[in-house]
Amino acid sequence: MSTNGVRPSATAHPGRAAPQPTVDTPRVTGLVRELLIALGEDPHREGLLDTPARVAAWWCSFLSPDPSAMATCFTETHASDQLVVVGGLNVWSLCEHHMLPMKLDAHVGYLADGTVLGLSKFGRIAQRYAGRLQMQERFTRQLADEVTTAIGSEDVAVTVHGVHLCMSMRGVRMEMARTSTVQAGGRFKTDPLLSQQFLTLSTAELRGAA
Numbered sequence: 001m002s003t004n005g006v007r008p009s010a011t012a013h014p015g016r017a018a019p020q021p022t023v024d025t026p027r028v029t030g031l032v033r034e035l036l037i038a039l040g041e042d043p044h045r046e047g048l049l050d051t052p053a054r055v056a057a058w059w060c061s062f063l064s065p066d067p068s069a070m071a072t073c074f075t076e077t078h079a080s081d082q083l084v085v086v087g088g089l090n091v092w093s094l095c096e097h098h099m100l101p102m103k104l105d106a107h108v109g110y111l112a113d114g115t116v117l118g119l120s121k122f123g124r125i126a127q128r129y130a131g132r133l134q135m136q137e138r139f140t141r142q143l144a145d146e147v148t149t150a151i152g153s154e155d156v157a158v159t160v161h162g163v164h165l166c167m168s169m170r171g172v173r174m175e176m177a178r179t180s181t182v183q184a185g186g187r188f189k190t191d192p193l194l195s196q197q198f199l200t201l202s203t204a205e206l207r208g209a210a
């Protein structure tokens with residue numbers, strides 16, 4: 001591939017994204033200790049001694065946005081009206097209703113027309129929006145919005161297949177329940193052939209991963 005230039009996107013962190021909360025690690029540690037007590041546990045027993053600090057450290061890493069998640073774009077004159085689909089973007093997020101994990105498998109498609117986005121950046125953007133209390137629909141939209149901003153074009157589509165533990169390990173207890181969301185913009189909304197190509201490639205990628 002001939003790369004004619006590199007330009008970090010000036011809008012790598014669009015204003016639409018809610019600011020990430022700062023984690024008060026000592027406070028979280030104390031609250032987890034309190035939670036253990038409220039659950040009838042003894043936080044001083046050997047197996048639980050370091051648990052509050054471990055849980056707080058996990059929250060800290062989960063909620064900390066990756067500062068290197070710059071949406072680096074390249075000018076690529078050979079990519080003209082080319083459909084690019086990046087799939088297998090698997091991330092763990094937390095359902096904001098139950099604070100239980102949801103596993104999200106995202107696929108992003110866009111029409112490269114003179115500008116391409118660094119492949120790893122799709123995963124980094126997905127990781128950043130997954131690392132917070134989320135809803136699948138919002139995650140899907142945020143991923144699509146940020147790619148749209150990064151490449152400077154509305155021709156972006158995102159599908160996300162989600163498995164929600166709040167639906168399998170509790171509640172309705174449906175282990176096989178899967179949720180799929182699609183966000184389509186620009187020509188993906190108006191061109192049925194393009195839309196179909198995107199969905200076919202997303203599905204092919206899914207089959208390949210199986």
Ligand SMILES: Nc1nc2c(ncn2[C@@H]2O[C@H](COP(=O)(O)OP(=O)(O)OP(=O)(O)O)[C@@H](O)[C@H]2O)c(=O)[nH]1
Nearest residue numbers: 095096097098134135136137164166167170171172
């Ligand atoms: N739309 C949407 N709903 C979600 C998502 N994650 C969890 N939920 C739903 O959020 C809803 C919360 O419903 P509530 O009735 O307030 O909570 P609940 O009594 O625990 O509900 P049940 O899960 O049915 O036991 C549930 O239906 C969940 O399935 C998500 O990403 N998107």
Ligand SMILES: [Zn+2]
Nearest residue numbers: 095097098166
């Ligand atoms: Zn939930």
